[in-house]
Amino acid sequence: MDTTGRTALAAIRTEHLTKHYGAVAGLEDLNLEVSPGEVIGYLGPNGAGKTTTIRLLLGLIKPTAGRAEIFGMDAQREKTAVHARVAYVPGEATLWPSLTGAETLHLLARMHGETDVAYRDLLTKRFDFDTSRKVRTYSKGNRQKINLIAALSSRADLLIFDEPTAGLDPLMEQAFRQSVLEARDSGQTVFLSSHVLSEAEALCDRIAIVRAARLVEIGTLAQMRRLSAVTVEASFPGTPPAAVDRVPGVTAVQIAGHHLTCQVRGPIDGLLTVLAAAHPETLLSREPSLEELFLSIYGEPERRNDGPRHG
Amino acid sequence: MASTRAAGPAASARRTRYARPQLVIAGFTGRRMVRTGALWGLVFGLYVYDNAVAFHTIASTTSQRDRLLSTMAGNAGLKALLGDTRRITTLGGFTDWRAIGIISLVASVWGLLAATKALRGEEDTGRWELVLAGQTTQRRAAAGVLAGLAAGLLAMYVLTALLTVAVGTRPGVHIAPGQGVFFAVAVVSAAAMFAAIGAVASEVMPTRSRAAGLSAAVFGGAFVLRAVGDATSSAHWVVYASPLGWVEQLRPLTGAQPLWLLPIAGLIAACGVATVLLANRDLGASLLADADTAEPRTALLGSPVLFAVRMSRAVTASWMAAVIAAGLLYGSLAKSTGQAFASSGSLRRFTGTLTHVAERQVQLAGTRAFAGIIFLILMTLIMAYVASAMGRVREDEAEGYVDNLVVRRISRQRWLAGRTGLILAVLAAAGAAGGMSFWAAAASQHAGLTFRELLLAGVNAAAPAAALLGIGVLAFGFVPRLTSAVCWGLLAWAFLLDMLGSAIKVNHWVMDTSLLYHLALAPAVSPSWQIVGIYVAIGCAATLLGAWRFTQRDLQRS
Numbered sequence: 001m002d003t004t005g006r007t008a009l010a011a012i013r014t015e016h017l018t019k020h021y022g023a024v025a026g027l028e029d030l031n032l033e034v035s036p037g038e039v040i041g042y043l044g045p046n047g048a049g050k051t052t053t054i055r056l057l058l059g060l061i062k063p064t065a066g067r068a069e070i071f072g073m074d075a076q077r078e079k080t081a082v083h084a085r086v087a088y089v090p091g092e093a094t095l096w097p098s099l100t101g102a103e104t105l106h107l108l109a110r111m112h113g114e115t116d117v118a119y120r121d122l123l124t125k126r127f128d129f130d131t132s133r134k135v136r137t138y139s140k141g142n143r144q145k146i147n148l149i150a151a152l153s154s155r156a157d158l159l160i161f162d163e164p165t166a167g168l169d170p171l172m173e174q175a176f177r178q179s180v181l182e183a184r185d186s187g188q189t190v191f192l193s194s195h196v197l198s199e200a201e202a203l204c205d206r207i208a209i210v211r212a213a214r215l216v217e218i219g220t221l222a223q224m225r226r227l228s229a230v231t232v233e234a235s236f237p238g239t240p241p242a243a244v245d246r247v248p249g250v251t252a253v254q255i256a257g258h259h260l261t262c263q264v265r266g267p268i269d270g271l272l273t274v275l276a277a278a279h280p281e282t283l284l285s286r287e288p289s290l291e292e293l294f295l296s297i298y299g300e301p302e303r304r305n306d307g308p309r310h311g
Numbered sequence: 312m313a314s315t316r317a318a319g320p321a322a323s324a325r326r327t328r329y330a331r332p333q334l335v336i337a338g339f340t341g342r343r344m345v346r347t348g349a350l351w352g353l354v355f356g357l358y359v360y361d362n363a364v365a366f367h368t369i370a371s372t373t374s375q376r377d378r379l380l381s382t383m384a385g386n387a388g389l390k391a392l393l394g395d396t397r398r399i400t401t402l403g404g405f406t407d408w409r410a411i412g413i414i415s416l417v418a419s420v421w422g423l424l425a426a427t428k429a430l431r432g433e434e435d436t437g438r439w440e441l442v443l444a445g446q447t448t449q450r451r452a453a454a455g456v457l458a459g460l461a462a463g464l465l466a467m468y469v470l471t472a473l474l475t476v477a478v479g480t481r482p483g484v485h486i487a488p489g490q491g492v493f494f495a496v497a498v499v500s501a502a503a504m505f506a507a508i509g510a511v512a513s514e515v516m517p518t519r520s521r522a523a524g525l526s527a528a529v530f531g532g533a534f535v536l537r538a539v540g541d542a543t544s545s546a547h548w549v550v551y552a553s554p555l556g557w558v559e560q561l562r563p564l565t566g567a568q569p570l571w572l573l574p575i576a577g578l579i580a581a582c583g584v585a586t587v588l589l590a591n592r593d594l595g596a597s598l599l600a601d602a603d604t605a606e607p608r609t610a611l612l613g614s615p616v617l618f619a620v621r622m623s624r625a626v627t628a629s630w631m632a633a634v635i636a637a638g639l640l641y642g643s644l645a646k647s648t649g650q651a652f653a654s655s656g657s658l659r660r661f662t663g664t665l666t667h668v669a670e671r672q673v674q675l676a677g678t679r680a681f682a683g684i685i686f687l688i689l690m691t692l693i694m695a696y697v698a699s700a701m702g703r704v705r706e707d708e709a710e711g712y713v714d715n716l717v718v719r720r721i722s723r724q725r726w727l728a729g730r731t732g733l734i735l736a737v738l739a740a741a742g743a744a745g746g747m748s749f750w751a752a753a754a755s756q757h758a759g760l761t762f763r764e765l766l767l768a769g770v771n772a773a774a775p776a777a778a779l780l781g782i783g784v785l786a787f788g789f790v791p792r793l794t795s796a797v798c799w800g801l802l803a804w805a806f807l808l809d810m811l812g813s814a815i816k817v818n819h820w821v822m823d824t825s826l827l828y829h830l831a832l833a834p835a836v837s838p839s840w841q842i843v844g845i846y847v848a849i850g851c852a853a854t855l856l857g858a859w860r861f862t863q864r865d866l867q868r869s
Contacts, residue, residue: 058718061865080722088718094711096622097435097518102607110613111719132604136517136595 009072011036011158011189012057016066019052025213026052029066032208032215036071036157039180039190041200043294044210050193051091053210054162057191058088070158084113087156089147091163097136101146104135108150120153126175140167152179159183160191165199177203201290209297217297225287228296229263232271234280236260241278247271336442336452340429340459348463349470351421354807355414355498356474361810362406363484380405388648388681391542391640394559395550402484403564411497415558416534418467418502423526425463426509429456430586432519440594453510453590457583460506464499471495486564494563500575501558505530507582508554514589517597524629531633535640542644554578615721616729623703627737630696634689634741635748641685642752649678649758678758682749682765683835686772689745690827691806693738693776698798700734701783705794709869723862727784731854734780742773760834768833774846775805775826781850781857788860791867801826 012034019026027049034040044050055061057068059079068075070082095104109115124131127145135143144167151159159180165173173196180190180203194200200207201221209217217224229251234240240260245253249266258281264271268285275283288296329335370376377400383389384396393412398404430453433439442452472495479486486494509526516522533553540550541559550556560571589598611621704727707713717723746769753760779801786797808817808825822828830846831839 055866060714060718062863079717080720083718084720086718090711090714093715095715096712098622100605100607103609103612106607106609107612107618108715108719111615111716111721113720131607134601134603134605137603 009036010034010069011038011071012191013069014053014057014066015068017053017056017063017068018065019049019056019061020064025049027056027210028213030215032218034189034191036189037184037187038206039184039192039204041204041207042191042193042210043195043197043200043207048210049213050210051162052213054088054160054191054193057160058083058086085157086160087112087151087154087158088160089144089151089162089164091166092140093143093147095135095143095146098134100134101129101131101138101142104146105131105150105153108146109154112150112154112156114155115150115153116155117153119155120149123149123152123179126179127172141169141172144168145172148176148179152183155186156188158189158191160193162193163195164192165194165196173199197290197294207290209294211297217293221290224293228288228293229265230268230285230287231261231263231292232268232275233259233261233282233284234275235282236278236280238278241274243274244271247274334455335445336447336455337458337462340456341462342459344425344429344459344463345466347421347425348465348467351418351502352467352470353474354803355410355418355467355471356478357807358414358810359406359410359471359475359494360478362410363402363478363481363486365409366402366405367483376400386648387542388641388644391538391644392684394537395541397562398565401565403486403490406486406494407562407564411494411559411561411563414498415501415555418498419505419530419533419555422460422464422502422504422506423509423512423530424523426460426506427513427519427522427526429460430510430513431516431522434513434595435519443594449590449592449594450587453514454587457510457586460510461503464503464506467502468495468499471498490564490567493561493567493569496572497558497561497563500561500572500579501555503579504554504558504575504582507579507586510586511582511589514586514592515598517595517599517601520626524625527629531636535636538640614729615716615726616733619730619733623700623733626699626703630692630699630737631741631744634692634745637685637689637692638745638748639752641681642749642758643756645678645681645685645749645753645760646756646758648681678753678760679834682753682760682768683832685749686745686768686834687809687827687832689742689769690772690775690830691802693741693745693773694779694802694805694826696741697734697738697776697779697783698795698802700730700737701780701787701798702795704730704783705787705791708791708866711868713866714868717866724858727787727858727861731780731784731858735777738773738776738780739770742769742771742776745769745772764834767838771831771833771838771843774843775830777850778826778846778853779850781853784857784861785853786857788857788864791864792869 010033012032014030014032017030017032018028030049030053042050042053052061056063057070057075059075059082062076071085073082075082096107099107105120109120123129127149129142129145129149133142135146138146144164148164151161165176168176177199180192183190184203190203192200192204204221206218206220207224208215236258238258240255240258242255244250244260244262247264247270250262250264250271253260253262260275262271366376370379380396380399384399390396393408396404396408399408433442433456439452443449447455472492475486475494476488476491478484479488479491505526508529509522512522512525512529513519516525533555536549536553537555537559540547540553540556550559554575557571557574560568562568592598611617713723713726716726743766746765746767747762749769750760750762750765753765754762779798782801783794783798787794790797805825805827808822809827826846829842831837831842
């Protein structure tokens with residue numbers, strides 16, 4: 001039991017969740033569990049299945065197979081009860097052009113059933129949002145601010161964001177990050193689908209990566225880094241050792257003049273032995289950024305039917 | 312520090328270049344307009360054929376027909392409905408009156424809806440922004456849309472002209488090819504004028520619905536002027552102030568008056584130039600700008616039903632105003648028309664050729680028979696409201712507005728029940744309002760119709776719309792992308808069968824598929840509450856089935 005007396009069920013649990021659009025797989029056999037209070041990043045290229053996953057979690061579309069639960073409630077059969085605990089920000093929401101920003105916020109709050117008015121006022125200031133204008137006059141970024149303010153001020157137990165910062169300027173992205181961190185601190189769960197890798201890197205406790213409708217990687221950033229290649233850069237007084245590319249686990253060797261760059265996965269001692277024999281002047285190793293991890297995963301041949309790699 | 316930049320793929324030596332990119336908009340708009348324009352041209356041609364057949368079947372002998380048509384020629388109510396007559400005892404005069412009277416109205420509505428959709432509608436969706444980012448300017452783009460509309464009108468003209476000329480070659484018809492061609496000009500000129508008016512309205516008003524509303528108001532005004540001018544000898548001159556009156560004056564089959572093409576061409580040219588000139592504005596702006604800011608008004612935002620009321624109140628008010636105006640206009644003519652009906656057995660039979668339904672049911676002469684025809688028009692108006700409203704329900708899903716609501720505590724059932732209930736309430740109110748307004752105007756003339764019978768006739772008139780609503784919800788549940796097509800298709804089918812069924816022997820199994828066929832034409836005859844009950848039962852069953860399916864299926868964005 002948590003401090004509010006509720007059973008600490010998984011915020012999100014999916015079992016073999018699958019969605020096919022005719023012959024096209026929108027999502028394939030997703031098994032995912034997100035704990036209450038966790039911030040999870042859900043990454044993938046266009047068409048990988050991110051929005052399909054979200055629409056399944058919200059019960060907007062029906063799964064071809066499998067099931068999804070939100071706080072122990074079936075996402076299909078108990079939609080209204082699920083929605084009472086969820087707030088959703090789509091990548092591009094269709095808002096009513098004739099309403100003002102204030103009217104839209106009021107409408108969305110009434111439809112959700114509850115809102116923290118004081119927090120809504122705070123968010124309105126934080127996002128520097130003019131609520132008196134009609135929606136049709138807003139830029140894409142300002143329309144997105146309405147969705148963000150409505151969702152965050154609902155204080156819902158689960159916040160689902162689908163590309164939430166599309167159209168926001170860097171200052172507003174900072175405001176968004178601050179708001180997500182506040183949500184996490186207050187115990188809310190956040191499901192963040194994003195293309196902005198730095199955003200996911202800064203905010204998320206765990207990262208899940210989907211590719212071609214399948215979950216291929218899930219874990220903390222640290223766990224993913226441990227499983228991934230380390231980048232090594234070295235400079236030499238003479239020619240860098242050519243034997244480096246024969247060391248087990250070493251890939252992507254690039255030699256430019258006196259400089260050598262390579263990646264090594266697994267034990268690094270073999271590589272160090274070869275490098276040390278050539279008397280390096282400088283030696284630098286670093287863990288991959290999320291962007292490098294993401295690109296390395298998408299550079300790999302497609303993995304099928306062997307499940308996600310857990311960090 | 313030197314910087315390097317990865318070289319992209321070398322530019323291909325063989326780049327595809329497209330000629331005249333500024334014509335793309337005209338081509339794209341034209342492609343859509345030609346399809347619908349040709350379809351309506353086909354319908355208009357069929358209607359001309361129906362008139363040619365009806366002329367010969369309207370009475371047993373030539374002398375009976377002449378007497379009947381002469382009586383009609385002096386009837387104020389029929390003049391207000393279909394226009395003034397000339398040489399009505401000839402097939403040309405009969406077709407001029409009956410076909411132009413109805414076709415010009417349908418063509419005008421098509422024109423204004425097509426223009427506002429192609430101009431302000433595209434801007435509302437945001438696609439216009441993409442278009443203007445191409446090799447064009449706002450004025451050129453607007454001119455391109457006008458050219459596309461012209462292509463649609465041309466398609467309508469070609470089909471109408473071909474079919475009219477073909478009908479003219481049939482034995483006993485005697486419509487010369489030149490007359491047939493000019494008849495098509497008259498039909499298309501109505502569509503062109505209101506397309507041009509719709510185009511200007513799209514530059515003047517900030518949203519498509521308001522542009523369509525302004526164009527519809529102009530259309531309504533033009534119709535009232537034409538109807539009043541034709542029905543009253545003292546104010547006949549007002550016909551010449553109405554664009555629909557100009558079309559009437561063309562008289563393509565009874566001594567063509569092509570000079571009336573001058574004001575028509577002038578209006579089209581003026582509106583076309585005004586559209587292109589006004590198009591040079593900020594994207595999203597309009598001549599009559601709506602306020603960009605406003606104090607929040609939170610009334611009618613508390614529930615999905617109230618919100619639907621708020622979002623649809625302007626459109627609903629327009630429909631109700633049209634119903635009430637029609638009731639008042641024709642109610643005021645009920646007594647005089649009824650007297651003519653009562654004095655002419657032939658005229659009573661004519662009602663049978665005006666609508667097939669009436670053919671079977673008009674047994675009472677006079678005012679009630681005339682009122683029965685008007686309530687048939689009221690039924691069509693209410694069904695058109697239902698088709699339009701169900702189209703908006705589907706649009707709300709396709710454009711993602713529904714997502715916004717059902718991801719909150721609003722269940723799909725609750726949302727759909729609210730929307731369906733609202734449409735049902737409006738159609739019931741429209742039926743009652745039509746009956747009451749007809750009664751109010753008829754009572755002022757001491758026409759002898761009771762409040763109760765006209766109120767019940769109004770309720771009776773709403774029954775096919777209730778069935779159409781159910782079928783619309785059924786389509787929305789099972790084939791959402793076809794919702795609008797199913798609703799408008801059923802309405803058009805019923806209308807077409809009712810018109811064609813008067814002159815052509817149509818198998819009763821086919822007639823049974825018409826939503827208008829079975830309904831008693833109250834107040835000409837007493838409403839059959841059993842039939843009304845069957846309509847309502849069909850509507851309820853279809854609604855429940857469609858609503859159940861809606862809760863089971865995926866939400867489908869366009």
